[in-house]
Amino acid sequence: xxxxxxxxxxxxxxxxxxxxxxxxxxxxxxxxxxxxxxxxxxxxxxxxxxxxxxxxxxxxxxxxxxxxxxxxxxxxxxxxxxxxxxxxxxxxxxxxxxxxxxxxxxxxxxxxxxxxxxxxxxxxxxxxxxxxxxxxxxxxxxxxxxxxxxxxxxxxxxxxxxxxxx
Ligand SMILES: [Zn+2]
Numbered sequence: 669x670x671x672x673x674x675x676x677x678x679x680x681x682x683x684x685x686x687x688x689x690x691x692x693x694x695x696x697x698x699x700x701x702x703x704x705x706x707x708x709x710x711x712x713x714x715x716x717x718x719x720x721x722x723x724x725x726x727x728x729x730x731x732x733x734x735x736x737x738x739x740x741x742x743x744x745x746x747x748x749x750x751x752x753x754x755x756x757x758x759x760x761x762x763x764x765x766x767x768x769x770x771x772x773x774x775x776x777x778x779x780x781x782x783x784x785x786x787x788x789x790x791x792x793x794x795x796x797x798x799x800x801x802x803x804x805x806x807x808x809x810x811x812x813x814x815x816x817x818x819x820x821x822x823x824x825x826x827x828x829x830x831x832x833x834x
Contacts, residue, residue, distance in 0.1 A: 742767045751830040755782060756820050758808070762787075763821070774818045781806065 760782040766775035781801035788799040
């Protein structure tokens with residue numbers, strides 16, 4: 669063999685060796701792997717963000733609907749809304765309607781001296797309570813319990829036995 673032939677064979681062997689070496693280093697596979705990981709990270713983060721926003725949006729929608737319904741129900745006045753005064757037994761009583769806990773309830777109930785149409789002043793001790801009219805100064809034993817009056821008002825509303833006052 670000539671030197672040239674030996675050199676050519678040697679180069680060929682070395683070239684094959686280098687090629688085999690480079691082929692076994694998964695550079696392209698590694699780069700692809702990194703890109704794939706980056707892609708999955710970005711899309712995963714976006715998906716997560718989308719899910720978070722979906723939950724937030726759903727929560728806000730439910731919250732908004734709840735308050736919208738409450739707002740509408742408070743604004744739609746019931747037919748008995750103007751029924752806000754009546755006489756039970758001796759006293760004239762006045763009250764307001766308030767929408768609380770999902771229904772219209774008697775609120776701010778107060779007794780009046782009927783002839784004077786003046787709110788009574790409650791005076792009492794532990795054993796008894798009295799009411800006095802600041803106008804005619806009539807003292808009366810306070811016998812009409814507000815809890816009883818609330819039930820009487822409700823009974824008249826339920827039976828629609830109240831006077832409609834505008
Ligand atoms: Zn009076």
